[in-house]
Amino acid sequence: MSYKIVKYGDPVLETPAAPVTGFHTAELSELIEGMFETMYAAKGVGLAAPQVGVSQQLTVIDTSVGQDPAQKLVLINPEIIFREGRQTGEEGCLSIPGFREDVTRSAKVTVRARNAAGEAFETSGEELLARAIQHEIDHLHGILFLQHLSPLKRDMIRRKIRKMVKAGEW
């Protein structure tokens, strides 16, 4: 089942998500499957549960955009336990369509998370994967990439979006 992606302006995107407590359930499997489907349809590399209106600490990532099943990553209740270096690159968000800006993030991260069965694991990523992991974990804390921009740039984007909302184009 594909979901509707929640857009900037919906409070769920700026609300810290609750930890997942029920593992190994049909609901959780369906949510994960639906999130991958939604993300691929939108040609994204990551999608967090709040972006489909579910305020839970779950995110799916695939930097191959569906080309390599081995790249599929599900992070539940994730926590970044190691960071190294810096990278600056263009970033966008499926909840803020049409806007892309340079964001500086850690170049490499290691994350500790649980899988759908509730088993804890650790994984590391560099470059685009590191960027996706940080962007998606931000979502679980109610943080959008706009918060990493200068106040000037952030306000400019907010103003443009407000205009689009008024015009019924958002």
Ligand code: NI
């Ligand atoms: Ni995003």
